Amino acid sequence: MNRLLEACESCAQQVNVSVNFGVDELGLVVINGQGSLNVSLACQRCTEPFETTLDFEFSFSPVKNQDAAEDLPSYYDAIELDENGEVDLRELVENELLLAIPLIPRHELEQCQSPADSVWGQLPEEHEKPNPFDVLKKLK
Numbered sequence: 001m002n003r004l005l006e007a008c009e010s011c012a013q014q015v016n017v018s019v020n021f022g023v024d025e026l027g028l029v030v031i032n033g034q035g036s037l038n039v040s041l042a043c044q045r046c047t048e049p050f051e052t053t054l055d056f057e058f059s060f061s062p063v064k065n066q067d068a069a070e071d072l073p074s075y076y077d078a079i080e081l082d083e084n085g086e087v088d089l090r091e092l093v094e095n096e097l098l099l100a101i102p103l104i105p106r107h108e109l110e111q112c113q114s115p116a117d118s119v120w121g122q123l124p125e126e127h128e129k130p131n132p133f134d135v136l137k138k139l140k
């Protein structure tokens, strides 16, 4: 899982995954799974690494093409079969792990090395802004 290794500072050697394969009442093939992986990510606030767990859950139904994907019930994600009519399970799991990485990875505030700039990422307090259309109201 090279893409995952690149995205993380370090990863545990083992990914815990459990996957169930079945056919639902509509006759659709379904791949349900869940898993987790302990990783170390670089904190975007203090740049120090921190440990976290990436958890994921998925519910896929394999399809032959995009048209078939559009016909799927919304509770399934589509996964396109490759040229051999197969699903690459390892790639699927790697994609799920990449998606489980937080958009902005960072320590819990109390564990962060630079708690001084604790307002990082927070919006400044809203000030009452004058409405530009108030001018028009006066003209009326």
Ligand SMILES: [Zn+2]
Residues within 6 Å of the ligand: 043, 044, 045, 046, 047, 048, 106, 107, 111, 112, 113, 114
């Ligand atoms: Zn930090």
